[in-house]
Amino acid sequence: MQFNRKHLLGIRELEAGEIAHLLDTAETFRDVSRREIKKVPALRGRTVINLFFESSTRTRTSFEIAAKRLSADAINISVANSSVSKGETLLDTARNLEAMAPDCIVVRHSMSGAPQHLARMGSAPIVNAGDGSHEHPTQALLDALTIREHKQQIQGLKVAIIGDVLHSRVARSNIHLLTKLGASVSIAGPGSLVPKEFGELVEAGLRVETTLDDAVADADVVMILRIQRERQDAAFFPSMREYAVHYGLKAKHLALAAPDAIVMHPGPINRGVEIASEIADGGRSLILDQVTNGVAVRMAVLYLIAGGGRTELDEKGH
Amino acid sequence: MKLLIANGYVVDPVQGINTGRDLFIEDGRVTAVLERGQERPTDVELLDATGLIVAPGFIDLHTHLREPGAEYKETIASGAAAAVAGGWASVCAMPNTDPVNDNAAVTRFIIEQAQRAQLANVFPVGAVTKGLGGKELSEMGEMKAAGIVAISDDGHPVPTGGVMRRAMEYARGFDLPVVDHCQDMSLSAGGVMHEGRWSLILGLRGMPAAAEDMHVVRDCVLSELTGSRVHIAHVSTSGALEAVRRAKANGLPVTCEVAPHHWTLADDALEEYDTNTKMSPPLRSRNHVNALLEGLRDGTIDAIATDHAPHHADEKGLEFDEAPFGIVGLETAVGLAFDLVNQGVIDIERLVSLCAANPARIFGLKDRGSLAPNAHADVTILDPACEWTFDVSRSKSKSRNTPFDGRSMTGAAVATIVGGRLVYLHPDYSRITDSKTRNASAK
Numbered sequence: 001m002q003f004n005r006k007h008l009l010g011i012r013e014l015e016a017g018e019i020a021h022l023l024d025t026a027e028t029f030r031d032v033s034r035r036e037i038k039k040v041p042a043l044r045g046r047t048v049i050n051l052f053f054e055s056s057t058r059t060r061t062s063f064e065i066a067a068k069r070l071s072a073d074a075i076n077i078s079v080a081n082s083s084v085s086k087g088e089t090l091l092d093t094a095r096n097l098e099a100m101a102p103d104c105i106v107v108r109h110s111m112s113g114a115p116q117h118l119a120r121m122g123s124a125p126i127v128n129a130g131d132g133s134h135e136h137p138t139q140a141l142l143d144a145l146t147i148r149e150h151k152q153q154i155q156g157l158k159v160a161i162i163g164d165v166l167h168s169r170v171a172r173s174n175i176h177l178l179t180k181l182g183a184s185v186s187i188a189g190p191g192s193l194v195p196k197e198f199g200e201l202v203e204a205g206l207r208v209e210t211t212l213d214d215a216v217a218d219a220d221v222v223m224i225l226r227i228q229r230e231r232q233d234a235a236f237f238p239s240m241r242e243y244a245v246h247y248g249l250k251a252k253h254l255a256l257a258a259p260d261a262i263v264m265h266p267g268p269i270n271r272g273v274e275i276a277s278e279i280a281d282g283g284r285s286l287i288l289d290q291v292t293n294g295v296a297v298r299m300a301v302l303y304l305i306a307g308g309g310r311t312e313l314d315e316k317g318h
Numbered sequence: 319m320k321l322l323i324a325n326g327y328v329v330d331p332v333q334g335i336n337t338g339r340d341l342f343i344e345d346g347r348v349t350a351v352l353e354r355g356q357e358r359p360t361d362v363e364l365l366d367a368t369g370l371i372v373a374p375g376f377i378d379l380h381t382h383l384r385e386p387g388a389e390y391k392e393t394i395a396s397g398a399a400a401a402v403a404g405g406w407a408s409v410c411a412m413p414n415t416d417p418v419n420d421n422a423a424v425t426r427f428i429i430e431q432a433q434r435a436q437l438a439n440v441f442p443v444g445a446v447t448k449g450l451g452g453k454e455l456s457e458m459g460e461m462k463a464a465g466i467v468a469i470s471d472d473g474h475p476v477p478t479g480g481v482m483r484r485a486m487e488y489a490r491g492f493d494l495p496v497v498d499h500c501q502d503m504s505l506s507a508g509g510v511m512h513e514g515r516w517s518l519i520l521g522l523r524g525m526p527a528a529a530e531d532m533h534v535v536r537d538c539v540l541s542e543l544t545g546s547r548v549h550i551a552h553v554s555t556s557g558a559l560e561a562v563r564r565a566k567a568n569g570l571p572v573t574c575e576v577a578p579h580h581w582t583l584a585d586d587a588l589e590e591y592d593t594n595t596k597m598s599p600p601l602r603s604r605n606h607v608n609a610l611l612e613g614l615r616d617g618t619i620d621a622i623a624t625d626h627a628p629h630h631a632d633e634k635g636l637e638f639d640e641a642p643f644g645i646v647g648l649e650t651a652v653g654l655a656f657d658l659v660n661q662g663v664i665d666i667e668r669l670v671s672l673c674a675a676n677p678a679r680i681f682g683l684k685d686r687g688s689l690a691p692n693a694h695a696d697v698t699i700l701d702p703a704c705e706w707t708f709d710v711s712r713s714k715s716k717s718r719n720t721p722f723d724g725r726s727m728t729g730a731a732v733a734t735i736v737g738g739r740l741v742y743l744h745p746d747y748s749r750i751t752d753s754k755t756r757n758a759s760a761k
Contacts, residue, residue: 012519091635111637112521113591120590121635132639134521169521200515 003304007119007126009317010135011176017179019144019177025300026145026293032069033295043072046103046306049092050076052129053109058267058291059129059138063106066298072103072306087295090114091121098124100113104306107131112169133167139266140173142297144181150262153297155182160257162249163225164193166236170266171225172201179205188215189225189247192236212246212253220256224249224265224275240273249275254284262286320344320359321738323697330374331671332688341372343695346738351689354588363717364753365733365740367699373670374689375407375696375736377677378648379497379575380472380551380623383409383440385431386424387416392628392716394428398437398649398716400626402742405673405731406651407696408439409626410681413450414471419444420456422464429465437741438734439696441467441683443497446485450474455485462492467681470497472551473598473643477503479536483567486546495547495573495681500533500558501525501599510639510673512600516585522638525600530556538565541572549680550574552625554599556609563618573680575623576632578654579721581610587721593634594721597627614672615663620680622672624651628717646715650708650722652700656729659702666702695738702732 001017003025011019032040048067053061060076067074079093090109104125107115112132119126130136147154159178165171166188178185179202187194188209199208210217216222227243237243254261263275263284270278279285295318321343327352328339340352342359350359363747378401384392392400394411411428413419419428425442432440444466450473458469469489475498476482482498486595489496506525511517513524534550538561541548541757553559553574565572579597584604587595595601627644655673658664664672678687685693702706710723732744743750 024705089632089635090637109637111639113638114589117637120592132521166518172519172521197515197516201518 001266006305008137008301008305009115009119009126009128011137011140011173011180012135014180014282016180019141019180022141022297022304023145023148023301026141026296029299029303030293030296032299033292034148035157038069039071039072040069041071042303043067043070043307046072047071047101048074048104048302048306049097049102049104050074050129051079051080051097051108052077053114054130056108056130057107058294062291062294062300063129066295066302069295069298070302072302090117094118094124104302106123108315127301132167132169133172134169135173136169137173138294138297138301139170140177141301142290142294143174143264143266144177145293145297146264146286147262149289149293150286151220154178157183157220158218158258159183159185159221159223160219160307161185161187161223161225162215163189163247164210164227165189165198166193166195167228168225174223175201175206186215186219188212191242212249213256216253217256217292219261222249222254222257222261222263224263226266227270227274228267244273248273249279251279254279264290266290319738320362321365321695322358322362323365323372323699324358324371326372326699326718328372328689328738329640329667329670330689331667331675333690336667339372341689341697343738346695348689348691348693348695350691358592365734365750366753367750369701370628370732371484371666371700371702373698373700374674374687374693375651376405376698376731377408377410377628377683378624378651378689379410379549379677380577381409381411381626381648381683382414382459382628383411384415384628386427390716391630394431394440395437396714396716397626397628398432398435398440399461400646400732401438402736403714405698405700405734406438406648407651407698407734407736408683408686409440409648410441410467412443412470413445413714414473418445418449419443419461419590420448420450422457422460425461425464425466438736441465441681443468443470443472445469445568445665446471446476446496447481447759452477452481455488458489458494459492462494466494467683468495468497468549470551472497472499475499475501475503479540482537483540483544485591486540486544486548490544490546493682495549497549497551498533498537499551500530500537502529505529505532509600510596511588512585514600514603516588516603520588520591522588525598527555527557527577527602527606530555530599531561534558534561538562538570538572541565541570542568545571547571552577552599552623553578553610553619554602554611559609559613559618569616573620574618575621576610576614577617577623577625578651579645581607581614582654582657583721591637591638592721593638594645594719596638596641597645598643614658620676621670622651622655623677624648628715629719631718634719634755645720646713646717647720648715649713650720650725652731653706653708653727653729654722656702656727660728664718694713695735697735698731699733699735700729701747702729703730704728704732706730
């Protein structure tokens with residue numbers, strides 16, 4: 001199956017075959033970053049705009065490096081705040097950028113649905129680099145690429161996702177992706193951050209557990225989510241200290257997982273809060289592999305979206 | 319001035335009429351409903367309602383006209399034009415204008431603007447508390463004298479039981495029903511849609527059904543405490559409806575209304591983040607929609623009200639979180655109500671009760687809601703067979719915020735008469751007035 005969509009807005013609407021194609025494409029790009037000359041001409045003459053309405057170091061840098069390694073012209077625009085306080089609306093900002101004929105706009109926004117809004121109202125291809133608490137599709141893809149690298153396949157794996165699921169776009173995209181590819185997912189965290197209704201998010205393959213122990217038991221993959229203070233306007237739990245005691249991942253939890261279980265975190269990590277440092281820095285942690293794979297995944301996404309399938313890479317028989 | 323609406327099928331639940339009749343109107347009042355074969359008056363203007371339903375003028379209990387203060391969204395004149403085009407002879411204007419309708423000067427201004435427009439009757443609703451602030455009672459006695467028909471802090475539900483209790487007790491002295499937009503703000507704060515599976519999928523902050531349920535239960539309890547008439551605005555949850563059902567069973571003076579979008583759409587309509595699906599109360603999940611249909615069927619729901627809430631395209635063009643709540647509804651409500659008839663949920667007589675007879679009773683609108691002798695000559699003429707598609711670009715409202723653009727419907731209001739004057743005629747129904755100048759008795 002090919003990937004023929006104009007936009008990448010979320011994982012929920014994708015077919016399993018499209019996800020597999022994205023991952024396969026990302027694998028072919030992983031080699032580029034290992035070469036001495038880390039550049040291919042795939043998107044030469046194309047323009048990619050990174051439009052970030054929310055602060056980000058990792059994701060913005062990852063998209064920028066991905067675009068540059070494909071020879072695209074990458075422009076970064078950081079808008080500190082949302083449209084309302086700035087005076088210009090999101091739509092006007094996007095339309096002005098579209099008037100300069102970019103081949104793709106990569107959007108990060110603190111509000112869920114902002115990329116969908118631009119895709120519906122505008123004309124440029126949109127890649128969602130994280131919208132509010134909704135989706136972060138390239139994060140789920142890079143997580144899947146990392147899992148595939150270590151576990152060969154995703155089908156049949158047991159994955160535990162721990163922490164602030166309610167506010168996490170990473171969790172949502174991962175739940176959609178992993179269940180579509182045949183993994184079984186358990187989620188756990190404080191009750192106020194893991195509503196019981198979350199089990200209805202997908203048709204099948206998702207369980208809401210009450211305790212960390214239950215979620216982590218026999219897991220092949222343990223994903224830890226960042227506590228997102230910026231998305232919480234009220235106290236969802238009493239204190240960071242209490243969170244760390246009851247919901248921070250520690251060695252005793254990992255002992256319950258499969259012997260060869262791997263640990264992932266989308267970063268940036270709050271050391272000693274959601275994850276103990278010895279785990280984050282330990283042998284099972286793939287946190288930095290995730291970052292490396294992030295570039296490959298974003299190269300694949302930009303190649304398929306901004307390249308429109310007709311690129312120099314194809315002509316040269318890549 | 320004499321007017322005869324002839325050859326139609328009169329549906330007037332208050333008088334128990336549901337058959338072929340002619341309606342005779344003189345000087346803005348109903349003179350008589352004439353039986354077939356009865357001698358027709360002479361020297362009258364004639365409207366030919368052959369094949370059409372002649373009903374008492376529809377009354378919308380819940381309309382936002384935006385004037386004074388937000389005339390760029392709607393004016394009393396444009397809102398009244400949209401009302402009569404949708405079959406509503408009367409609208410009840412909510413007080414959340416700028417300035418708020420919390421004093422008699424604003425009330426009088428609204429009434430004067432409506433008289434200038436000469437379209438729909440406009441009945442102002444006054445604020446419960448000054449500035450909709452939820453603390454100090456507004457001068458509702460003076461506003462009643464100026465013309466308000468009810469009080470409500472719509473959109474800003476009175477947060478504390480203590481203030482609401484005083485408001486109910488005080489309003490009782492002026493026989494004003496207390497209308498409440500029920501929402502416990504501590505539960506719904508920050509929410510932009512119904513809390514449930516779809517809010518989790520979309521990553522949008524939810525407003526739980528419990529926020530509405532708790533507030534409705536509170537108001538029903540306070541109605542018992544105070545003896546005040548309480549009208550629950552735009553009921554949207556099964557729990558709220560159940561509370562009203564229980565209150566009615568206990569003999570409390572509690573009534574409720576439902577808005578067409580709440581029985582027509584569910585929260586899955588938000589999938590594309592279209593801000594025209596953002597309203598408060600929010601579109602609920604399917605089980606709540608089914609409960610509303612049951613409430614329409616079993617009589618728990620007393621009225622259909624539009625909650626017409628115009629907003630400018632620039633405002634609705636913002637991100638979902640930033641866009642204002644609400645949609646326009648005056649011109650689609652009757653068509654969507656006919657969906658209920660066509661699906662067998664209600665019959666045409668109940669539709670007229672929900673849109674005319676009951677609203678008049680709930681807000682105590684004297685001589686309206688029925689075509690009894692001496693009633694105001696407000697008439698809505700319906701064609702249940704009219705197949706049409708709503709085209710928002712032709713709307714009479716100043717705003718375009720609707721999820722129903724392009725929706726096909728069967729059944730429409732085709733003519734609206736207010737105070738004996740034909741104020742709206744659907745362009746495809748000019749035949750109604752073709753015989754207007756002929757002498758009716760010379761047929």
